[in-house]
Every structure is written in structure tokens, then in C-alpha cells.
Amino acid sequence: MRREIPLFLTIFFGCMMVIGFFVPHPIVNEARSRVEEWTIILAAAAVVLGVANVARIHMHKISRRDRDFQYSFPLLFALFLMILLGIVPKDWITSMGFPAGGTDEGSPFDWLYNNAYVPMQGTMFALLAFYIASAAFRAFRIRTVEAALLAITAVLVMIGRVPVGGSISNWFNGLIHLDLWTLPEIQQWIMDIPNLAAKRAILIGAALGAIATSLKIILGIERSAIGGD
Amino acid sequence: MIKNRTPLPASPSSAKRLALSACSGLVLFLGLAALLATSAAAAVPGLVVRDNPDDRGEAILVEWDGEAAGDSVRVERAESEAGPWVMRRALPGSAARFVDQGEGGPERGKTYFYRVNGQVLSATPTAQWWNKGRTNLFLILALYLGLIMVFLNIARKGGSLFIRKIAGLDAMEEAIGRATEMGKPVLYVPGIDDANNIQTIYSMAILNSVAKMVAQYDTELIVPLAKAFVLPLAEETVRSGYMDVGRPDSFRADNIRFLSDEQFAFTAAVNGIMLREKPAANLFLGSFFAESLVLAETGFTTGAIQIAGTANIHQLPFFVVACDYTMIGEEFFATSAYLSREPMLVGTLKGGDMMKLVIMVFLVVAAIAATMGHSEAFRSLLVIR
Amino acid sequence: MDWKTRLERLDRRIIFLVIFFAVLMPLFFPLGLSITPGPEATAFHAAIEALQPGDAVYLAADYDPGSLPELQPMLEAAIEQLCKKDVRIIAGSLWPACPPLVNRAFTQIAEGRFQKVYGTDYVNLGFKEGREVVMNQLGQSIRGVYPVDSAGAPIGDMPVMSGVDSYADIKLIVNVSAGYPGTKEWVQQVRSRYSIPIVAGCTAVSAPEYFPYFQSGQLSGLLGGLAGAAEYEVLVSGSGPAAKKMDAQSLGHIVIIGFILLGNLIYFLRSREGSVA
Numbered sequence A: 001m002r003r004e005i006p007l008f009l010t011i012f013f014g015c016m017m018v019i020g021f022f023v024p025h026p027i028v029n030e031a032r033s034r035v036e037e038w039t040i041i042l043a044a045a046a047v048v049l050g051v052a053n054v055a056r057i058h059m060h061k062i063s064r065r066d067r068d069f070q071y072s073f074p075l076l077f078a079l080f081l082m083i084l085l086g087i088v089p090k091d092w093i094t095s096m097g098f099p100a101g102g103t104d105e106g107s108p109f110d111w112l113y114n115n116a117y118v119p120m121q122g123t124m125f126a127l128l129a130f131y132i133a134s135a136a137f138r139a140f141r142i143r144t145v146e147a148a149l150l151a152i153t154a155v156l157v158m159i160g161r162v163p164v165g166g167s168i169s170n171w172f173n174g175l176i177h178l179d180l181w182t183l184p185e186i187q188q189w190i191m192d193i194p195n196l197a198a199k200r201a202i203l204i205g206a207a208l209g210a211i212a213t214s215l216k217i218i219l220g221i222e223r224s225a226i227g228g229d
Numbered sequence B: 001m002i003k004n005r006t007p008l009p010a011s012p013s014s015a016k017r018l019a020l021s022a023c024s025g026l027v028l029f030l031g032l033a034a035l036l037a038t039s040a041a042a043a044v045p046g047l048v049v050r051d052n053p054d055d056r057g058e059a060i061l062v063e064w065d066g067e068a069a070g071d072s073v074r075v076e077r078a079e080s081e082a083g084p085w086v087m088r089r090a091l092p093g094s095a096a097r098f099v100d101q102g103e104g105g106p107e108r109g110k111t112y113f114y115r116v117n118g119q120v121l122s123a124t125p126t127a128q129w130w131n132k133g134r135t136n137l138f139l140i141l142a143l144y145l146g147l148i149m150v151f152l153n154i155a156r157k158g159g160s161l162f163i164r165k166i167a168g169l170d171a172m173e174e175a176i177g178r179a180t181e182m183g184k185p186v187l188y189v190p191g192i193d194d195a196n197n198i199q200t201i202y203s204m205a206i207l208n209s210v211a212k213m214v215a216q217y218d219t220e221l222i223v224p225l226a227k228a229f230v231l232p233l234a235e236e237t238v239r240s241g242y243m244d245v246g247r248p249d250s251f252r253a254d255n256i257r258f259l260s261d262e263q264f265a266f267t268a269a270v271n272g273i274m275l276r277e278k279p280a281a282n283l284f285l286g287s288f289f290a291e292s293l294v295l296a297e298t299g300f301t302t303g304a305i306q307i308a309g310t311a312n313i314h315q316l317p318f319f320v321v322a323c324d325y326t327m328i329g330e331e332f333f334a335t336s337a338y339l340s341r342e343p344m345l346v347g348t349l350k351g352g353d354m355m356k357l358v359i360m361v362f363l364v365v366a367a368i369a370a371t372m373g374h375s376e377a378f379r380s381l382l383v384i385r
Numbered sequence C: 001m002d003w004k005t006r007l008e009r010l011d012r013r014i015i016f017l018v019i020f021f022a023v024l025m026p027l028f029f030p031l032g033l034s035i036t037p038g039p040e041a042t043a044f045h046a047a048i049e050a051l052q053p054g055d056a057v058y059l060a061a062d063y064d065p066g067s068l069p070e071l072q073p074m075l076e077a078a079i080e081q082l083c084k085k086d087v088r089i090i091a092g093s094l095w096p097a098c099p100p101l102v103n104r105a106f107t108q109i110a111e112g113r114f115q116k117v118y119g120t121d122y123v124n125l126g127f128k129e130g131r132e133v134v135m136n137q138l139g140q141s142i143r144g145v146y147p148v149d150s151a152g153a154p155i156g157d158m159p160v161m162s163g164v165d166s167y168a169d170i171k172l173i174v175n176v177s178a179g180y181p182g183t184k185e186w187v188q189q190v191r192s193r194y195s196i197p198i199v200a201g202c203t204a205v206s207a208p209e210y211f212p213y214f215q216s217g218q219l220s221g222l223l224g225g226l227a228g229a230a231e232y233e234v235l236v237s238g239s240g241p242a243a244k245k246m247d248a249q250s251l252g253h254i255v256i257i258g259f260i261l262l263g264n265l266i267y268f269l270r271s272r273e274g275s276v277a
Helices: A004-022 A026-064 A069-087 A090-095 A108-139 A145-160 A163-176 A183-218 B022-042 B132-156 B167-182 B198-217 B230-244 B263-277 B291-302 B313-322 B335-340 B343-371 B375-382 C003-008 C012-028 C039-049 C065-084 C099-111 C132-140 C183-194 C207-215 C225-237 C241-273
Strands: B002-004 B048-051 B060-063 B072-078 B086-092 B097-100 B112-116 B119-123 B186-191 B221-225 B256-258 B281-287 B305-310 B325-328 C056-062 C088-093 C122-127 C172-177 C198-202 C221-224
Touching: A004 A026, A004 A183, A004 B132, A026 A069, A026 B230, A026 B256, A026 C132, A069 A108, A108 B263, A108 B291, A108 B313, A108 C012, A108 C065, A108 C099, A108 C241, A145 A163, A145 A183, A145 C241, A163 A183, A163 C241, A183 B132, A183 B198, A183 B313, A183 B343, A183 C207, B048 B119, B060 B112, B072 B097, B086 B097, B132 B343, B167 B186, B167 B198, B167 B281, B167 B305, B167 B325, B167 B335, B186 B198, B186 B263, B198 B221, B198 B230, B198 B281, B198 B335, B221 B230, B221 B263, B230 B256, B263 B291, B281 B291, B291 B305, B291 B313, B305 B313, B313 B325, B313 C207, B335 B343, B343 B375, C003 C241, C012 C241, C039 C065, C039 C172, C039 C198, C039 C221, C039 C225, C056 C065, C056 C099, C065 C088, C065 C099, C065 C172, C065 C198, C065 C225, C065 C241, C088 C099, C099 C122, C132 C183, C172 C183, C183 C198, C183 C207, C198 C207, C198 C225, C207 C221, C221 C225, C225 C241
Parallel strands: B186 B221, B186 B281, B221 B256, B281 B305, B305 B325, C056 C088, C056 C172, C088 C122, C172 C198, C198 C221
Antiparallel strands: B002 B119, B048 B060, B060 B097, B072 B086, B072 B112, B112 B119
């Protein structure tokens, strides 16, 4: 039963969603809509589950004095601090002298969001620029004809996407008194024609794979995803 | 359900009234002509009011000839022919259609009267049992399912089905073996998407195979997660993998870790795991976004063997430059069949290949037809409402 | 160790440092490069321009502070154009960390520059868990999904919501997205099912994936990354925060190209020496 019930639920709800897409009648549509509402509730409940898992793992780590257990303290502190600031009644926070409570503008939660969370997230995203530079230095070696094509295309798109590409083209066209394709135009052509053709081919393949996998799961052919063979 | 009621023209003056003077006759004639001219200007050519098709019965469609209509069209609605009339929308004549639905829209099964620039028509919204606008999609799905079933049958009967070599998957066992030799863990990241994403679900199927291999080699497996919903799924998948090879005691629940819902908080945490615990094999299989390069580059610096696979095509270039092996698009979805070689799964894979062949033939024919100026027929075949 | 070997094994931190200064310098000493809007940004602008005063627009903001530098300028420029058109803005988010960013943009642009009134001209419905399911449910009833706004006030009585309760009452969806759930899901779940036009702004890295949607008409306009935001700002107001950062991005790209060339130069010299297999 441990495997049959999840399998039955998967088949039942999977088929219901597929049928709901083709049958607009309220009898089917409302049942489908109700299932979607359950999904929202379940997803919200899963967040609590996630927080419990984080707390459990790090408390275990501290109690067992695992390697680097010290880092678990700031993690748990930050976790519970943000939860507390978000859920305690707004009056309590304003009575402590803060201009606002809850998640409103000016509240301690908002202050931490703007001054800790936003810069940390931005920093992580900004790392991409550095990693791209070092990966490009290492990876774009012209070893073969294909690699040469890849590197030339990358350079053309990179330079054509930014304003400096247009400036270089205009300067060059003025120098030779010709109206050649500009770098932004070449970039646009690469993005619109060869890039799109390849993207669509991969997209069609991936979409078919996704549909086949969904069908396999809904029909119970692929069971390993629900913990069974 | 369509009920048209065209207003009758005003009755002409009676011819029997001989007593009318020629003067008053002229005045009446001119007045009538003016009235008819006004009606002709306000009338909406080609006006049709009907139940909006293929819906749950809560909309009425008002259509007219957009090219022949005047500057503006006023759509009013009433529950009886006598009114009271409620203004629904004023539109430019070129709009050609208006669907009365949403806030204050019609109720299912109730007849409504529409006055469009003075012309009154009625219709009743009804619910349909089939969305005809999606029949084409249903047929494509049925064809796909049919092909899968055919090849499933062939596979069941023992027919030989060839799968080409996928280097990344062949390397997976080698990577896990290397981690075992070095006494270091294997890191498996199933993407950052939720459990309702098919890539995440499929990643769980691959995780099951990886868990079995890892359990056999008695190597540590770390699974960091970005979505709480995936946590019970991943726990159950890994546990069942360990149980299947008879090593339930080796399973450690603490190694299935929900880290954070936030993309870059999760990325930072996984980077931390890579730098502190130094896994010898990093497997990135699932749906990834901007964190892909940050993860793969960090993994590269730790010297781990890295295998990636995703159907998020915009992240493929990053994995290609920083990982040892990358599975692109549908290769990722072939993993389970490739690793298990189970006839049922291989059969579905071949069904998918055949569907791709059908699409390729269709694309070639459609491209030739479009080149010859007949693209509309193919386009209308594929419109989904 | 000869200079070629040194360059070949160039410390990553030197690359990082060069990139850092290349991006930093133009912020202090702008180059003033001109920006020409491309077809995608022009279409995005035209789709909003076609709206009528009083129309309702759903602003789907699906990102977090990580992509703030790229996407916040798009959101701000879109709010500016929507305010100029005098349309009603109903904003919602499927990313938990996004609502404060939407609030910030509303306060600065809608309220600060156009004196728009919260609840009358615009509303921030806040975050809702459920991803694609929420997208679909909004097609049934916006009030059903969001009975209250992000501050907990009931939305039923707000003038901005008058006559609006589902996609049937919305003229356009403006999506600003950093990933999942985002542009792809809005197109797949809403565009095809509810036939409502969508314009989207996304991070540069994910833009190529959405070009097919733009080319097929499933997206009525597309802004890709900071470059797309800058082009759109030029169309809306002539300049803006993204346009100012484009000099930095230009120089960053040139430095990366420089590293690609340098890597190949070393590789070429090594090949000639016969030391590279």
C-alpha cells in the first residue's frame, strides 16, 4: 500500500489536470480549480516543513559538535530573528520605538531586508560576472574549426549587445565610407536566425522529453520518482 | 444558442391618406429619409451575438464587421428586451469583437439582450463539454501516447531497441567510483525548482539510481535542496534506493538538506558544502538558472568530476564550459532509461524519438509550403485556444 | 617560470580584479555611449502605448534582490510608462522576496513622481505561494486568490479593483522575471489559455530562451537584461538608471573579450612551440 496509494494519487490527479485542460465544463473545471487551491495550501505548508528541516539539521550539528558547527549559530539566529520580526504583532514593535512593525516600510524586518538581504543577494548575483570572465579565459580556446566559430560568434554577440558595438561600427563605417552591417545588426541576425533555430530544436526535444516523462509518471510507468520501482 | 431580432424599419406613411397635402407629404418623406439615414449610419454591419464558444458558460461573444463598422460601437446589455440597459463597453468599430465576461459578466443559462448601436440581439451563455480549440493538441497528444504504447509493446515482447551512447551517463558510475576511492562524498543537486516541475521530478528518478550506486559503494551522498516541497520526495527517493540494495542502515537523513528557498542563499550554501566537504563528484541534474555557473565554477576549483544535465537551455553554455560532461535537453530525460535499460522505459524513449521524427517531417513540409506561400493552412492547424 | 606559463596559469583573482575595475571606472567617468532601441524593446513600449486610460494591467513581478540591478530599472520604467498612460496597475508576485521591491518602485515612481494614489490607481497584492497554480487561479478570480493586499487590506473595496476580477478584465500582463516561476510559465499557462497579451522583461542570461516566444507573437515585447532595460528607458524617458550602467557593461564585455583573445594568444604561442598536445 505504501507504493500503491501514491501511485493511485499521481494517476488520479495527473489525469484530472489533463482532462481539465480539454473540458471547460464547470463540473470538471471547478473540481480542477479545487485541486489547484489544495496545491497552494500544500505549498504553503511545505515552507514550514522546510524551516523545520533546517532547524533540525543545524541543531543536530550543534548537539553533535560536528565540523564547522559554529556556523550553525548565526544561521539559526538569523532564521528565527526574521521569522519573529515578521510575525509578532506590529504594535509590539512600534511600542519599542520603531517607526513600523511587521514587514511594513520602516520596520526592523524591512531594514534588515534592505540592508542585509538585498546587498547579499546582489553580491552573489554579481559573482557571475567574475566567474564568466574566468570561464571564458579558460574555455574559449580555438582548438578546432567549431571552437573558432563558437569563439567568434561569442565575441560578436558580446560586443554587439552593448552600445560600444554600435559606436565602433559607426566609427568604422565612417572611416571606410561604406554602409556595412553594424555589430548590433550582426548580433541581432545571429540571435534571430542561427541561435533561434538551434534553440527551437533543443526546445522541441526537451519539451517532448518532458511530455513523455509526465505521461510515464501519470500512467505509472516511471515509478522511481515516487519512491518505487 | 443564437436569437437574432432585427429591428423593423419604421412603417411608411399610409398611401390611403389622400387628404394629405403635397407639402406635408414632402416633409414626411424628408423626415423618414433622414431617420433611415441615421439608422443606416448607426447600424453595425455583420453583427452577431452568440455564446462564447469552448468555455465554462460565463461569456457572450459580440462580433461585427470591423472594416465596415463606424468609428465607435456601444455595447449595452439588459436582462429583458425592454431594458434597463447597462453599458458594457464602448469600442472603436475596428475592434470587430467584444467578449462580455469577467466582473459583472453574464451568468450561465440566463438569456441576455445586447443593444449594439441601437440594434438588439440576444444570446444565452452555455458551458461546453469539449474545448474544440484544443482538439488539435489532443490529437497530437493522442498520437504521441499511441507511439509510446506501440514501442512499449515492442519492448515488452523483447524487441531490441537501440539507445545511442551518452558519455555523461557512462561517466556517472566512474565519478561515483572515484569518490569512493578517495573517501569523499558525492554531491547531487536536483536543481532549484519545485516538485511540480517535471525536471525536478525526473531528477528524483535519477537520484534513485544514484542512491543505489552510492549505497552499493558505501559512499556518502549529500543532496542539498532549494525547495521545501522537494524534501520529503528526495528523502523517500534516497531511502528507497538504499533499501533496494539492502543497505537501509547507511542512509543518513541529515544529508538530505533543505538549505534555502532563496536562489543565491541556496547557491552560497552549496558553495560552502563544496568548499568545506570537498565532494569528489558533483552531479547537477535538474532545473537550474543563474546559479549554474557559480556552482559549476566553484566545483571546478575544488577539482571534482562534474556532470550536469538540464532542459533549461539558457544554462547549457555555462555547464558546458565548467563541467566535464553535460547532458543537453532530452538527453537529460533519457537518463532513467539509459541507466536502468528497463524495456518499459526504453520503449517510451523510442516512442519519443518517433514523435520527433513526425515533427521533423511536419516541419520540413510546412517550411516548403510556407516558402511556396501556403503557410496559413499549417498555421491554422496549430492554433490553440 | 616563463611569462607564457605565468599567463597561462593566470590567477583567477587577477581576472576578477581587472573585471572589477572595468565595471567600476565608467560609473565614475561615464563614456556617454548612445543607445539605440532594438525591435524587442520597441515592441514592449508599443504594447503599453496602445493601452487606453482606465484600462487595467496586471504587473507580475517575479524576481528577488539578486537580480535587482537588471530588473528593477525595467519595473520602474514600466511603472512610469503605465502612469503616463493613466492605466490602473494591479501588481502581484510569485517570488516571496519581491513585494518590497515593488513597493519601493511604486513609492518612488507612481506616488513620488505621478502623485498616484494607492488603492485607487495601483495596488500591490503581494506574494502568493503556488506558482503556476496561482497563475491559473487568477484567471478564475483575482479576489479569490488575493482577498487582501500585501499590507492585509481587503482589495474588494478598492477603486483600482472596480470592474476587475480575472484576466477577462485585464488588458495586458507586464511580467518582470528572473527565472522560475516567470516568463516561460506566464506564456505557457496564461497566454495560450486566456489569450491575453503579455510583455516580459527578464535577465540577460534567460533572454535567448524567450526570443522564440517573441518571434512567434506569444510575447508582445521583450526586454533582455540591462541592455533591454536601457533601450526601454530611452523610449520611455530618454534615460534612466540602466542606461547609465550600460557604459560599465560595455567595458566589462570588452575586458572579457580581451581575456578570450589573451587566452587564445597564449594557446597559439604554445602550439607553435609544440608544447600543447
